[in-house]
Amino acid sequence: MFTSKKPDAEYKRLTEGDDSDAGENGQSQTNKRLSLLEQSFRRFSVIHASILLLEVILCALLVFGFVALDQTRRTLGSKFSLDGLSQLGSYNTSVRFQNGSKHMADSQDADEYWRDLLGSGGVISLNTEWARSQGLRPSAQSPTDPSQSIYQVDVFHALHCLNSIRQNLMSETPPPWDETHMLHCLDYVRSQLLCHPDLTLVTTNDLEEFVLDEVHTCRDYSAMVDWVHRHRWVEFPEWLKTKNAKNHGHEAAHNHSTAEKLRS
Numbered sequence: 054m055f056t057s058k059k060p061d062a063e064y065k066r067l068t069e070g071d072d073s074d075a076g077e078n079g080q081s082q083t084n085k086r087l088s089l090l091e092q093s094f095r096r097f098s099v100i101h102a103s104i105l106l107l108e109v110i111l112c113a114l115l116v117f118g119f120v121a122l123d124q125t126r127r128t129l130g131s132k133f134s135l136d137g138l139s140q141l142g143s144y145n146t147s148v149r150f151q152n153g154s155k156h157m158a159d160s161q162d163a164d165e166y167w168r169d170l171l172g173s174g175g176v177i178s179l180n181t182e183w184a185r186s187q188g189l190r191p192s193a194q195s196p197t198d199p200s201q202s203i204y205q206v207d208v209f210h211a212l213h214c215l216n217s218i219r220q221n222l223m224s225e226t227p228p229p230w231d232e233t234h235m236l237h238c239l240d241y242v243r244s245q246l247l248c249h250p251d252l253t254l255v256t257t258n259d260l261e262e263f264v265l266d267e268v269h270t271c272r273d274y275s276a277m278v279d280w281v282h283r284h285r286w287v288e289f290p291e292w293l294k295t296k297n298a299k300n301h302g303h304e305a306a307h308n309h310s311t312a313e314k315l316r317s
């Protein structure tokens with residue numbers, strides 16, 4: 054039994070040994086193959102992942118670039134819109150307020166000062182299509198050029214109001230502005246002050262008087278006047294004269310017919 058067992062055992066051992074040898078060889082080869090595969094797979098996935106990452110980064114850069122470009126275009130667009138009017142919104146000027154009481158007096162000098170200041174009332178004429186492209190709301194068509202629309206730079210309305218108040222206060226013979234107009238004008242100046250609050254911190258010496266001649270940060274008024282001059286409705290003063298003459302004519306005719314009616 055022993056002998057018969059031995060070869061069995063030996064055979065077993067051998068086969069086991071063979072098997073294990075062959076297994077070791079095969080396994081190491083498979084392992085090698087596997088590790089090669091794994092390595093190339095890893096290499097592949099590393100390359101692939103890198104490419105993917107690059108693609109993601111590129112995509113992000115592209116999106117970011119687009120957003121940045123769009124933003125720049127927008128800010129530039131709004132900055133340079135309306136032929137530079139928007140730029141005039143920046144407070145880039147220092148002005149020391151001075152005693153200008155003489156401008157308010159009832160004098161020829163003051164009248165001249167106001168005539169210069171009001172000019173043609175800030176009434177401007179813009180190409181209608183261009184105004185639309187700049188995002189402006191539609192306004193009345195120019196009676197002297199059908200392709201143009203008429204606008205007014207609003208500060209001139211407030212200045213007109215202030216001058217009306219001045220004239221009513223100062224003039225011995227007030228111009229024929231009724232109380233309704235005066236109340237509107239006072240209210241308009243109020244609205245303007247609330248819309249553009251001056252944030253200058255002024256100093257005091259005695260806790261009662263706050264200094265007048267402080268330096269204020271202002272918009273560049275003369276640059277705005279230049280812009281208005283460039284776009285002014287040139288025929289406006291002439292048109293206004295004709296219109297007023299026509300109105301007077303109409304009024305006179307009306308007065309005449311009323312008088313005739315009363316007579317008859």
Ligand SMILES: *[C@@H]1O[C@H](CO)[C@@H](O)[C@H](O)[C@H]1NC(C)=O
Nearest residue numbers: 137140141143145146273276
């Ligand atoms: C203020 O800005 C406007 C618009 O850019 C420009 O025209 C003007 O010259 C500037 N004024 C000053 C004092 O810098």
Ligand SMILES: *[C@@H]1O[C@H](CO)[C@@H](O)[C@H](O)[C@H]1NC(C)=O
Nearest residue numbers: 151152153154155156158265
């Ligand atoms: C401003 O100037 C006028 C003379 O034009 C003077 O009478 C007045 O007292 C001055 N007001 C202030 C606050 O300095």
Ligand SMILES: *[C@@H]1O[C@H](CO)[C@@H](O)[C@H](O)[C@H]1NC(C)=O
Nearest residue numbers: 300301302303304305306308
């Ligand atoms: C028309 O009559 C009114 C009142 O009678 C008068 O105030 C006005 O000045 C007259 N208008 C003209 C143009 O004559």
